[in-house]
Amino acid sequence: MPLSVDARWDLIDKISKQTVEFGARKHTLKDAIAELTVKPLTGIPVAIAVIYGFWSFFCDFAGTLFTDGFMVRLFDEHWLPWLQSVFPGGLKNPFYALMVDAGHIEGGVLVASDNCFEAFGVLTSGFFVVFGVVLWAVLAFYLMFAILEDAGYLPRLAVLVDTVLHKIGLHGYAIVPTFLSLGCNVPGVTATRPLETRKQRFMMMTLLAIFVPCGAQIGIMQDLVPEMMGWIFLTLAIGYLGFGFILNKIVPGKSPELIMDVPPYQMPTLRNIVRKLWIRTSRFLIVAVPFVLLGSIIVGLMYLTGAMDWLAAVLGPLLMGWFGVPSETVAPLIAGFLRKDLAVGILGGLMEQGIMTTFQVFTSVILLCIYFPCLATFALMLKEENGKEILGSLASLVAMVFVYGGLIHLVGIMLGVA
Amino acid sequence: MKILLMGHPNVGKSVFFNRLTGAKVLESNYPGTTVDFMKGWMRLEGEDVELIDVPGAFSLEPKDRAEEVAVKMLAENKDSVIVCVLDASKIERGLYLALEIIEKGYPAVVALNMWDVAEDKNIRIDVEKLERILGVPVVPTTAISGEGFKELVSKIKEAAPVKIEKIIESAGGRESAAVS
Amino acid sequence: MKEGEEKFGQIYFAVLGVVALAFGVAELIASAGEGFTWGILDSSGASDPMFLPWKAIILLAAGLFYLSSVNNFAEVHQLAKAVMASIMIWIVAGMAIWARIASSIPGEETWFNNLEGFLASYAPPYCPEMFLLLFSLVIVYYILKEE
Ligand SMILES: Nc1nc2c(ncn2[C@@H]2O[C@H](COP(=O)(O)OP(=O)(O)O)[C@@H](O)[C@H]2O)c(=O)[nH]1
Ligand SMILES: [Mg+2]
Numbered sequence: 001m002p003l004s005v006d007a008r009w010d011l012i013d014k015i016s017k018q019t020v021e022f023g024a025r026k027h028t029l030k031d032a033i034a035e036l037t038v039k040p041l042t043g044i045p046v047a048i049a050v051i052y053g054f055w056s057f058f059c060d061f062a063g064t065l066f067t068d069g070f071m072v073r074l075f076d077e078h079w080l081p082w083l084q085s086v087f088p089g090g091l092k093n094p095f096y097a098l099m100v101d102a103g104h105i106e107g108g109v110l111v112a113s114d115n116c117f118e119a120f121g122v123l124t125s126g127f128f129v130v131f132g133v134v135l136w137a138v139l140a141f142y143l144m145f146a147i148l149e150d151a152g153y154l155p156r157l158a159v160l161v162d163t164v165l166h167k168i169g170l171h172g173y174a175i176v177p178t179f180l181s182l183g184c185n186v187p188g189v190t191a192t193r194p195l196e197t198r199k200q201r202f203m204m205m206t207l208l209a210i211f212v213p214c215g216a217q218i219g220i221m222q223d224l225v226p227e228m229m230g231w232i233f234l235t236l237a238i239g240y241l242g243f244g245f246i247l248n249k250i251v252p253g254k255s256p257e258l259i260m261d262v263p264p265y266q267m268p269t270l271r272n273i274v275r276k277l278w279i280r281t282s283r284f285l286i287v288a289v290p291f292v293l294l295g296s297i298i299v300g301l302m303y304l305t306g307a308m309d310w311l312a313a314v315l316g317p318l319l320m321g322w323f324g325v326p327s328e329t330v331a332p333l334i335a336g337f338l339r340k341d342l343a344v345g346i347l348g349g350l351m352e353q354g355i356m357t358t359f360q361v362f363t364s365v366i367l368l369c370i371y372f373p374c375l376a377t378f379a380l381m382l383k384e385e386n387g388k389e390i391l392g393s394l395a396s397l398v399a400m401v402f403v404y405g406g407l408i409h410l411v412g413i414m415l416g417v418a
Numbered sequence: 419m420k421i422l423l424m425g426h427p428n429v430g431k432s433v434f435f436n437r438l439t440g441a442k443v444l445e446s447n448y449p450g451t452t453v454d455f456m457k458g459w460m461r462l463e464g465e466d467v468e469l470i471d472v473p474g475a476f477s478l479e480p481k482d483r484a485e486e487v488a489v490k491m492l493a494e495n496k497d498s499v500i501v502c503v504l505d506a507s508k509i510e511r512g513l514y515l516a517l518e519i520i521e522k523g524y525p526a527v528v529a530l531n532m533w534d535v536a537e538d539k540n541i542r543i544d545v546e547k548l549e550r551i552l553g554v555p556v557v558p559t560t561a562i563s564g565e566g567f568k569e570l571v572s573k574i575k576e577a578a579p580v581k582i583e584k585i586i587e588s589a590g591g592r593e594s595a596a597v598s
Numbered sequence: 599m600k601e602g603e604e605k606f607g608q609i610y611f612a613v614l615g616v617v618a619l620a621f622g623v624a625e626l627i628a629s630a631g632e633g634f635t636w637g638i639l640d641s642s643g644a645s646d647p648m649f650l651p652w653k654a655i656i657l658l659a660a661g662l663f664y665l666s667s668v669n670n671f672a673e674v675h676q677l678a679k680a681v682m683a684s685i686m687i688w689i690v691a692g693m694a695i696w697a698r699i700a701s702s703i704p705g706e707e708t709w710f711n712n713l714e715g716f717l718a719s720y721a722p723p724y725c726p727e728m729f730l731l732l733f734s735l736v737i738v739y740y741i742l743k744e745e
Binding site: 002003008009011012013014015016018019020021022023026027031034035038039155156158159162163165166167168169170171196197248254255256257259260261262264 | 436437438439440441442459460461464466509510513514517518521534537538540541542543544545547548551552562563564565566567568571582585586589590
Binding site: 037053064069070 | 652653656674679682690696697700709741744745
């Protein structure tokens with residue numbers, strides 16, 4: 001027999017007397033501030049400020065202080081000349097060219113390089129990319145990331161952007177793999193594991209691998225073309241959102257929400273931060289260093305054997321015709337299979353030789369980002385996806401590169417800059 | 419199995435709905451009325467379950483169109499779990515509807531939403547005790563920041579029907595309830 | 599918070615809010631064009647064209663936060679808005695200072711900067727957020743008061 005209205009109210013009264021209490025607590029300043037970070041109207045400007053802090057710290061720590069402040073001098077003024085003087089062989093010796101300095105033609109004669117971007121040697125360019133530029137970029141990135149993560153800001157940012165990301169079939173959680181990928185795509189791809197369905201994982205991995213440049217790459221780009229960074233990020237973000245929208249429409253399957261744990265805000269502890277930094281940075285080095293060195297060797301060998309010139313001749317018309325970049329970009333594109341940072345480094349060498357227009361540099365940098373994930377990421381995707389999905393990934397890769405690369409060229413032509 | 423989000427108007431049901439469901443949601447019109455409601459899917463232990471944002475209702479004795487629809491939807495979905503969304507700062511009012519739902523024999527989970535507001539108003543709720551008395555999972559949540567959602571979702575499978583006599587007993591018996 | 603303190607806070611942060619808004623607008627204009635230097639105030643987009651518009655947006659938001667905190671300033675949620683505005687300014691200004699520190703340590707010709715060069719990196723002109731930083735520190739008094 002159902003309770004009467006009065007009996008129900010009596011019961012409620014009874015329950016609330018035992019469980020509800022008027023304590024002495026009121027919102028503290030901390031609670032009130034925390035609230036401001038999650039309400040959209042106030043939360044979005046706060047998020048902009050946080051991300052602003054994130055990137056300016058990154059740029060000045062990695063770029064201004066370490067790379068430009070110390071590493072460029074160390075490598076160009078000490079390491080390179082020292083190797084040039086003590087390494088056996090000489091400019092025309094193939095082994096010397098591979099390891100130290102390939103030199104370049106100036107006025108018909110082969111001259112020695114005066115900076116590590118142009119030298120193209122394993123010990124010079126290779127080491128400079130890893131230890132001169134990328135290490136600091138990755139360190140700065142992971143430091144900021146760990147702070148945001150441990151303070152509890154990350155899941156709240158995810159909740160904040162959830163509604164927006166729903167429009168492209170993603171969720172707030174996508175912030176986590178995306179952000180992580182900005183450090184290195186490998187942990188980014190790993191972070192797609194909590195996603196519920198294959199569709200979501202497939203979409204996320206594809207978008208990450210194509211449109212999210214890693215910290216290594218960003219560090220090098222920041223060093224080479226700082227004035228273009230805004231446009232580069234804008235172009236990539238448009239690609240990410242646009243192709244996310246399209247993929248969501250054409251990939252079959254569902255994309256249910258992933259509910260994240262939202263712990264209270266807290267002060268990050270130094271110990272935890274240091275531990276995370278150490279683990280992530282050392283893991284990164286273990287993955288990156290062999291690939292960069294291997295990449296330098298392969299690219300060096302291809303130059304020496306003439307394979308690069310042959311490829312450039314074959315692919316040149318396609319590169320020039322469809323994407324509007326010179327055939328010399330073949331070399332960085334080859335290196336990009338192994339490491340994107342090394343590839344951008346090689347591109348830097350080409351830039352210093354002055355064979356590209358500004359717009360071609362821009363297009364090449366974007367192409368390098370999107371044309372293929374680096375080998376480490378690709379290997380991980382092979383492991384994470386099944387056969388059909390791999391084919392799907394590759395197909396979307398090819399489609400996206402041609403569509404988007406061509407589109408950028410087209411926009412360039414229309415604006416009269418290409 | 420379906421999950422129905424029920425509660426008073428303005429307690430945060432729609433925020434719940436948006437956070438819990440995927441990107442694909444359907445807005446539909448309840449047949450023969452002008453009342454709209456949202457329908458979506460969420461993932462629960464590897465299964466897709468339907469989630470419905472039921473129009474706000476104060477009680478199951480309908481006084482307007484929206485409440486009529488809410489009551490009809492409840493009746494049509496006998497096999498569903500009800501997530502009762504309460505405003506934690508006005509818990510007594512919300513409990514009325516929650517008790518009605520429990521009385522009808524539905525497995526329920528109680529979400530004490532607006533937990534942040536309750537905290538700010540000096541209101542403290544002994545969640546464990548409330549859970550013991552009601553016999554259903556009770557989870558404090560703050561929908562706008564996402565706090566508590568993970569726990570709420572993990573508790574949905576624990577929801578089971580409870581006899582109202584049990585609740586009266588745990589609360590201290592029918593007589594004393596009537597007296598106080 | 600005493601009544602006098604509340605009154606002072608209201609007036610002070612209303613003014614600071616207006617100034618922050620003005621600086622935000624100025625930086626927005628600067629980011630579109632060449633930038634400007636006015637006495638010891640400098641807002642040239644040359645150094646970081648990519649950051650300037652964002653900086654402007656943050657200063658604008660901080661200004662709005664200050665202004666919206668003024669009504670019933672002593673109430674904790676209102677005060678929190680002023681605190682948040684200050685924190686946003688601290689982030690932007692902190693990064694401007696950090697940029698100077700980062701470029702002051704390495705030298706032009708030598709590994710480390712000499713004292714002269716080091717100090718010269720901290721010479722005026724300063725960007726708008728550094729001035730805001732100075733005046734926003736008043737909020738610390740209110741934060742301590744609240745706790
Ligand atoms: N402070 C606070 N506001 C909330 C919370 N949950 C929802 N709201 C706000 O309450 C309002 C009503 O929410 P809504 O989901 O539309 O309620 P519905 O009528 O039950 O669907 C919205 O402005 C929400 O932002 C919460 O946990 N804390
Ligand atoms: Mg609603």
